[in-house]
Amino acid sequence: MFKPMLATDADLTKLVFPLLASAKLDGVRAIVRDGILYSRSNKPIPNKAVQTRFKNLEHFDGELIFGDPTSKSCYRDTVSIVMSHDKPADGVGFFVFDHIEHSNKPYFERYNSLQCRIDTDAVILHEQMKFERLEDVLEYEQQCLDEGYEGLILRSPIAPYKTGRSTVKEGYLLKLKRFSDFEATVIGFEERMENLNEKTTNELGRSARSSHKENKRGRGDLGALLLRTAEGVEFSCGTGFDDSTRIEIWAARDKLLGRIAKIKSFDIGVKDKPRHPVFLGWRDRIDT
Structure with missing residues (x-):
């Protein structure tokens, strides 16, 4: 059974550079498979309008976000919309960060393939920043915290798409947060x-x-x-x-x-x- 790749807590002493970093989003995870948006638990997203809006983005992996991703009520507002059957999808964006069709390809290739597949303003390619030093990662983390995000997601640019949770040793997908x-x-x-x-x-x-x-x-x-x-x-x-x-x-x-x-x-x-x-x-x- 398919399982989305999930992040594990980062150990700053074991990071392998270069790495990619992005602001950590707090919405509802969604993966498009066979024309259906599934949640991280492999259950279809209930909202009919959201399904219609994004069902053609086959193999896209990302986060559904309602409104401003830095809003303090982002998670609550997003769940209220996407987990309801009949609410309109206006204001719901799909922040995408992976394409899972060819899971053995390195991450940077999967990510780059997303750009040419996006044809609507409702789909946002979630920016990945490349870093060579821990000091720069921590500076970027502070920038994201100041903007209202909850932390960072760190990735190996050469990682395959793993079904299930990554490990610190693999370093495929890590989360850096100062709270839990x-x-x-x-x-x-x-x-x-x-x-x-x-x-x-x-x-x-x-x-x-x-x-x-x-x-x-x-x-x-x-x-x-x-x-x-x-x-x-x-x-x-x-x-x-x-x-x-x-x-x-x-x-x-x-x-x-x-x-x-x-x-x-x-x-x-x-x-x-x-x-x-x-x-x-x-x-x-x-x-x-």
Whole structure:
């Protein structure tokens, strides 16, 4: 069974130069095979308009992105569109980075073959930059982070297309990120509270309020998700939601127990709680 090539975490001490680097995208992976767009789990992308828009791009491998790829809500917005059956495909682009017809050809040949096959503005050839030194890679990483991307994807220019996950030793496909994306199961909800304690001035001359629970009341929307990782680590996440999302989740909380959330945080260990977790969106079952 076909499996898309997936990146593994880069070890900066084991990089082999020259290498190619590109900004890491945070959308929905898609590969066109036999006129059908498939997700990374080999399930057809549900959106009919998206299928119609890109079905003729046989053997293209890339990322579906709705709107600005540097938007903080890029993943959430993209999933909302492409995993729905009947939403219009307006604003959905296909950022392509590989052509899988001849998997044994070196990557640079597969990538170069994409250019002559693109005939619509909705398909974007994702730029690959060549580097000879680690210092230049790190400088490019900072540039991408400043622009709002989440990191880098690194590739060997002579790599074949491997079905499944690359390894550090192979160096075919690597990801360089300063934080981790992971999935966690919703096990509960906390209501957002409004602090009605009297405002005072602290020793530094700044406004402050007591945290006494007796003088707090619920606001009727979400304060935080209570989550559990696959390793059994439980934690709460109250960041990454706008007001409308907080209202929607709180209203539907009975139906959302057990859903899989995609979370971003600084590096997480098996025994440690995530540091500064941020909600990115729901992981659709088709995209797992």
